[in-house]
Amino acid sequence: MSAEARIKFAGRSMGTVVSVHIDDEVSQVVANTAWEKVSIFLHDIEDRFSTFLPTSEISRINSGELHILDASPDVVEVLDACTWLEHLSDGVFNARRPDGSIDPAGFVKGWAAERAASLLAEAGLKNYYLRIGGDIQTHGVQSTGDQWRVGIVDPHDATRIHSYVDIPKNWAVATSGTAERGHHIWGKDSVAVNSQFSSMTVIGPHLMWADAFATIGFALGNAGIEWVEKFPDYTAFTVK
Amino acid sequence: MVVVSKKPTLGRQIFPAVALTVVGVGFISQLDNPGGDVVALEGAIGTLVPTSSATTSTLAPSPVTSVVVSSEVTTTLAPSPMTPVDGASACDGDVVTGPTAVFKWGDLQLQAIFTKKNVLCNVTVLNYPNDKDKSARINQSALPIYNQEAVEAGNAQIAVVSGATDSWRAYTAGLQAILDAHPA
Numbered sequence: 001m002s003a004e005a006r007i008k009f010a011g012r013s014m015g016t017v018v019s020v021h022i023d024d025e026v027s028q029v030v031a032n033t034a035w036e037k038v039s040i041f042l043h044d045i046e047d048r049f050s051t052f053l054p055t056s057e058i059s060r061i062n063s064g065e066l067h068i069l070d071a072s073p074d075v076v077e078v079l080d081a082c083t084w085l086e087h088l089s090d091g092v093f094n095a096r097r098p099d100g101s102i103d104p105a106g107f108v109k110g111w112a113a114e115r116a117a118s119l120l121a122e123a124g125l126k127n128y129y130l131r132i133g134g135d136i137q138t139h140g141v142q143s144t145g146d147q148w149r150v151g152i153v154d155p156h157d158a159t160r161i162h163s164y165v166d167i168p169k170n171w172a173v174a175t176s177g178t179a180e181r182g183h184h185i186w187g188k189d190s191v192a193v194n195s196q197f198s199s200m201t202v203i204g205p206h207l208m209w210a211d212a213f214a215t216i217g218f219a220l221g222n223a224g225i226e227w228v229e230k231f232p233d234y235t236a237f238t239v240k
Numbered sequence: 241m242v243v244v245s246k247k248p249t250l251g252r253q254i255f256p257a258v259a260l261t262v263v264g265v266g267f268i269s270q271l272d273n274p275g276g277d278v279v280a281l282e283g284a285i286g287t288l289v290p291t292s293s294a295t296t297s298t299l300a301p302s303p304v305t306s307v308v309v310s311s312e313v314t315t316t317l318a319p320s321p322m323t324p325v326d327g328a329s330a331c332d333g334d335v336v337t338g339p340t341a342v343f344k345w346g347d348l349q350l351q352a353i354f355t356k357k358n359v360l361c362n363v364t365v366l367n368y369p370n371d372k373d374k375s376a377r378i379n380q381s382a383l384p385i386y387n388q389e390a391v392e393a394g395n396a397q398i399a400v401v402s403g404a405t406d407s408w409r410a411y412t413a414g415l416q417a418i419l420d421a422h423p424a
Contacts, residue, residue, distance in 0.1 A: 010420040017411040019420050021400065131416065134403045142399060151415065153403025158414040164398055177404025199404045 005143055007031045013042040014109055016133030020120065023127040023143035034123035038116045038130065045112045048075065051103050062101040078104050078111060081208070089216045089227075110135050110174060110211025117207070135174045137207040138167060155198035155239050162239050165203065172207035176200050176214035196222055197238035204234035331361035 007022040009031075020038060022031050048057045057075045060066035068079065082095035082104050095104040109132055117130040117137035127140030129148055138148040150173045151161040167173060177199035202214040209231070217224030217236050228236035333354040355361050401415050411417055 008420055010417075012408065016407060017416070017420075019400070019416060021419075129400050131400055131402075133407075133411075134401075134416075136400055136402055138400075146397075149397055149399050151398035151401040153401050153414065155404060158403060158410050161398060161401065161415065173402045175402045175404045201402060 009035045011039060013039075014046060014112070014132060016109075017131075018042060018113075018116075019129075019131045021129055022120070022125055023140070024125050026125065030124065034120050034125055037119045037123060041116050041119055042112060042132075045074075045108065045115075048072065049078070049104065049108045049112075051105065058102060058104065078107060081111065081212075082107050085212050085216065089220075092219050093212060093216050106215060107208070107212055109133060111208040113137055113211075114172065114207040135172070135207055135211050137172045139170055141169060150203075152199075152201050152239065165201075165237075167203050171203055171205055172210045173201060173203050174207060174211035174214040175202075176211075176218040197240050199239045200224060200228075200236055201238070202228055202234055202236045204231070210234065331355060333358060333361075 005023065005025060007026070007028065009018075009020040011018050018038070020035055022034070047053065047055070050056045051058055051062070053059060054063075057066060057071050061068050061071060061075075069076070071079075079095065079102065082093070085093040085107070086095070093106070095107065096102050113130055113132040113135050114137050116132075117128075117139060120128050120130060121139060125139070127143065129136055129138040131137075134153070136150060138150075141147055142149070147166040147168065149164055149166050151164040152175060154160040154162040155177045165173070197218075200214050200218040202210045202217060204210045204213070213228045213231065213234055213236070217228040220227050225236045225238065228234050331353050333356045336352045336354070353361055398415075398419070400419060403410075403414065
């Protein structure tokens with residue numbers, strides 16, 4: 001099977017771009033249906049999690065209109081994971097703003113991307129990747145039989161690739177850098193300033209963790225690589 | 241009391257309340273317990289019951305999740321659990337080891353240390369999670385990362401790119417847009 005068989009989709013969600021590339025020999029109809037499922041799912045996640053929408057569950061929790069324990073299972077799962085990460089990271093990761101309101105945006109993107117990617121598997125696809133804003137969940141391999149080859153963007157020039165890595169089957173890649181500073185790392189800001197590199201990339205089986213670990217690892221600076229690699233299967237590398 | 245049969249789920253769901261009661265911060269304790277009183281968690285989410293005069297926090301019905309915290313402790317906690325709140329006091333009081341909470345992703349156990357005045361001064365993670373997906377484990381040092389020279393040689397065949405800055409603007413200026421548009 002040649003590489004020309006790759007079926008591609010791209011669309012906008014969560015303030016950035018969602019890309020899906022499928023390397024299976026499936027009909028365009030099957031691929032379209034799978035992409036549609038992904039689009040509907042991400043639209044629903046945005047509706048429920050966006051802090052910009054007053055009707056989202058997160059906004060209604062912050063306004064006191066919705067009790068956190070009455071939120072949907074997805075919202076409870078996300079906040080639960082944020083709590084877990086807050087403890088694991090000694091408070092470096094924090095889904096609460098200084099004013100006490102909650103904003104799990106820093107976790108939702110990676111979590112939603114992993115969930116969206118699993119919808120493609122449910123649709124019967126085997127070899128593909130789904131990418132949201134630089135965070136990638138892969139499945140299977142490329143049509144050539146090779147592992148998915150992921151380029152790491154040069155943090156100083158988005159038009160250049162700094163390096164690349166061939167990742168194991170079904171693994172995920174996430175990169176965190178200076179541009180993300182302050183977005184979901186509120187407490188302990190002195191920590192974030194100490195990073196001696198420009199970006200950190202984490203690879204591992206699950207995008208939701210790779211994404212969160214990259215955020216935390218980057219904020220921890222030189223201690224970040226060791227912190228990430230305490231987790232079995234997760235590997236971090238940095239670009240100066 | 242609510243009888244719950246789904247223990248793993250229960251453990252995962254009640255954990256934030258457990259941990260946050262112990263360390264004194266968090267969504268649930270803030271929302272449910274504005275007065276700072278200790279609460280009794282009766283079984284399942286949705287049944288968090290504030291008790292005005294209780295002095296212990298008992299988690300039922302899981303056999304391992306029983307934490308006792310004095311009411312004085314829980315009412316004097318500072319917003320951040322991770323930093324000493326009473327710099328003048330040495331962190332050498334009670335050491336409270338929390339229950340092992342079973343998250344769906346792995347286990348987590350916290351240990352809290354208090355000052356002699358029962359102010360929380362340190363929280364440590366005792367158990368790191370073990371990823372359940374060990375079959376996919378690789379030897380980390382065997383993972384090859386190719387540098388820019390190989391990329392510039394022109395035969396890298398990059399399928400997708402990962403980067404930190406990826407707003408719509410960055411996307412349109414970056415390489416992923418080219419990969420998305422290219423027919424191959």
